[in-house]
Amino acid sequence: MRRSIATVSLSGVLADKLDAAAAAGFDGIEVFDNDLVASPLSPAEVAARCADLGLRVELFQPVRDVEGVAPSDFPAVVRRVARKLDVAAALGAPAVLLCSNVQPDAIDDPDLSAAQLATLGDLAAERGLVLAFEALAWGRHVHRVGQAWDIVQRAAHPAVTLAVDTFHMLSRGDGPEALEGVPGDRIGFLQVADAPLLDMDVLEWSRHHRCFPGQGTMDVSGVVDAVIRSGYDGPLSLEVFSDVVREAPAGETARDALRSLVFLEDELARLRPGGTPLAPAVPERADAAFLELPAGPATDDLLVRLGFTLAGWHRHKPVAWWRNGSADVLVNAAATEPALGIVASPVAQVAERAEALLWPSVAVSRTPGDSLLPGITSPAGVPVFVSAPAGEEDDWQRDFAAAPGRSPEGWVGLDHLGVAVPAGRLNEEVAFLRTLLGLEPAPLEEFIDPHGRIRSRAFRPAKGELRVVVNVAEVADAPRPTGVVQVAFGCTDLLAEVRRLRAAGVPLMAVPDNYYVDLEARLDLDAAFVATLREHGALYDRSAQGELLHAYTPVLPQGFCIELLERRGGYDGYGAANTHVRLAAQSPR
């Protein structure tokens, strides 16, 4: 399928947008009228530049408020549309998007709208153009795709077709079923956008919060699949605008955008029997394997105090393997930032999927005799290394010579990683976790920080124990660090571990006494138990499924804090009720 993007989806002036779309590998573009109006390039110059760049001009858009118009006002509409069709023709665009009327005086009469579109269809046909009529979600009377299709049918004009836009449909609750019976050759254009579910005015939602497929929560592939099954053979064209995209460099956005189309096409192939996916499937399960840290004496000292012991050495790289029970930490003299090791299999297929989805690789070459262990860098800058399960050929542990005398006693592994991203990279990090690894997001949570707020979203796979929590700090003081900001290990007896860590001189975050007064009031806990928690500086939470006891270090010189947590029963959260206390205690000033 041809891959297209609307110029309104990219920042900069028109010439920059064309360059960015071409550089990312798009086949075509939609030219947004305002971008052209503000550009010193004439339509013919834009057409020539697109030809030079190998871009097709797929659409000129939008022309507004052209139907449901009082008959006395319609001659002015005809005149206006004719001028815009001339522009489209000069651009070499085969199609022009018309939006449903949003004016307060629009007339609610499908036959009138149809007759007016048919008249405009004549103008389009004269110029060899096709009109695609779109139901804006906030159109005055026409705001559902079924209404637009009804009007297109009544117009019964070969040059008047339906425009499908996944955002406008899905934001109004119209799924694939709303397109049933629409033949593909009557769909003139398909615009694709995703969005998070938000409870707000749909116009504001559309203007500020759209995102690329795979970054939001809409059933984009379901609608696109229905359009393609109908026989539509035009481009898949991304029309995404948001506060984030407006500020992001056009080149980065275009790369994200192309990746989202590859993902979407891959999804579509999987929906169809006999379809050919563009990439191997997401791994069936994903688990945490290890944390890798840059080397340094402070790090070795910290690990010793935390109870880690040296478990081995990499056979030919400067990497030490430390272990506490089944929690594994690698200390790599060649690393410059923390990295995450995961188990996801088959390893080669994960690497291939990452490559197909255009995620930057760290290293995918295999040294003879070593495990494959490909590395992929997340948008937040966290290298993720992919290992096979223990005992298989690509198990990372096979690369290490084990030290003697290993003890199985200790912690139960890496529970989760907290990763901070700048606000402008959040959508991309979400896409990385969802589209590459198949992790699913929990609802967005928001926490008050002493100097702003933290938006947070936890990710888990359908199967497996990998947990990643992505945070965005909207704070006013010195920019907060990004990348790995929290490393959480599981244990089976938090209180005993706290005593051990204290004895070993590990600094632990002070918890205010008021916290325990509140805890006792909120949860009606046994006074002796609260006294024990207080004595240990442990935080506590409870759900219908179980209990959580946890404790933190302050933010360490390594740039992250360490959390130790004991999950009792089926407790599956992260102690959100305690987050504001932690943020206040860890506040940088």
Add this chain to the structure above:
Amino acid sequence: MRRSIATVSLSGVLADKLDAAAAAGFDGIEVFDNDLVASPLSPAEVAARCADLGLRVELFQPVRDVEGVAPSDFPAVVRRVARKLDVAAALGAPAVLLCSNVQPDAIDDPDLSAAQLATLGDLAAERGLVLAFEALAWGRHVHRVGQAWDIVQRAAHPAVTLAVDTFHMLSRGDGPEALEGVPGDRIGFLQVADAPLLDMDVLEWSRHHRCFPGQGTMDVSGVVDAVIRSGYDGPLSLEVFSDVVREAPAGETARDALRSLVFLEDELARLRPGGTPLAPAVPERADAAFLELPAGPATDDLLVRLGFTLAGWHRHKPVAWWRNGSADVLVNAAATEPALGIVASPVAQVAERAEALLWPSVAVSRTPGDSLLPGITSPAGVPVFVSAPAGEEDDWQRDFAAAPGRSPEGWVGLDHLGVAVPAGRLNEEVAFLRTLLGLEPAPLEEFIDPHGRIRSRAFRPAKGELRVVVNVAEVADAPRPTGVVQVAFGCTDLLAEVRRLRAAGVPLMAVPDNYYVDLEARLDLDAAFVATLREHGALYDRSAQGELLHAYTPVLPQGFCIELLERRGGYDGYGAANTHVRLAAQSPR
């Protein structure tokens, strides 16, 4: 009246918040439970610190989900509330705020809620406390103030009173009339917040977009007046939280907050016959007087090319007066940034109002023989000098020795000033223009910039010709300048002026040819007229009232662009339809 602020309205940790509230001059505070929970200070220590700072602890807040509870769950509520009342007593707070139940399983039964509140009232009475029950705007069943008052009446308990919150009331459409018949001694607490009108989920609106009175558009003074008329004699307490306030330094917020209370109290006094306002009234009318620029050879050269001639010299300061028709520009060797001169009378009263409202003054001392010309700095950093009308004692022109041979021909004056503020200072700039000068805001407009978006709001007085447009640039590239970014002068023949400026070598902003193609299509203009506009690089707009022709320079080394505009008929806008073209043409990269 006692002036209070909720700790949740200030950033930082609890100790910082207390310091900021005291430093700004508040009489008291509401202690937000989460602030206490996260603080290392015990309730008794907080009480002692407040005493040291001269702050009364007016309220402890909130305790949630305490009524409409299944009877089997109520004993746990009683236990929880008792613990929280102990905390309130230790803090020395006389009152505790209870919010209406938001839980999905809340029971819709006013008698049950009343009986439960009465039980809790006994607990409060035992401790010498009063409960104030608030209808949260998003309460499950109780979300209107009338419902809360009904329940308080049914509870018929001296320690169970009504809490009034202007945001919760006004966001639900309840004005002063909703409090009719509520006696003041049954109102236990009054929380005050304003907000802009937004079409969004009320919980999100409340959490992210509240502001201080005078910064939003709600009828806060109407509700507060009704409460005071009822006989309420407790504090006016600001409970404002927003994304802006969370990131702003606590000291700045506290100062803004106190200023908003002074403004509110002044408004209240004016609503009451025989009331004593805290400040002189806003001036009856406001007009633009002059623009002041820092001295420099480039500025003199620019003024000459623009058609200004030297009109005089200040009698004893290094200030030159330049004039083009009735457009006046002062060039001040002692100035470091552009300033605005306005006519607003009586001058001394404007200065007194500024002082009463705590706006920082530039200079209010009168040199013998000079006009008063007090200066007040806007939050965006623009000094505003206030002059009397021409011919009066405090007319700024009296300080100048006029050069001979002045011509009345030329421009028609300063049409408007564009002032850019950082996002975090927008509310304060709005308050400055509204509360000091009585300017009223037009609706918020948003424009797409090549690298983000510009939010813009125009201000005008009820009477007079002063126009100020306040912009916030949400852009990703290098921070945009703040302060005066646009200076717009009026003229009577834009096209002639463009020809003159071109001949004088003034750089004018290039307007793309596509703009004229679009203009012709949009507005069905005469082709010859469009050709003339194109030839002159003039922008055009039309409204039901009249027409606008305008042209811009690029952004000049002085940090602003100059706009020249010709208003025809009653055209009263700013050419918003053309703004995206200007932003693209002026884009810094």
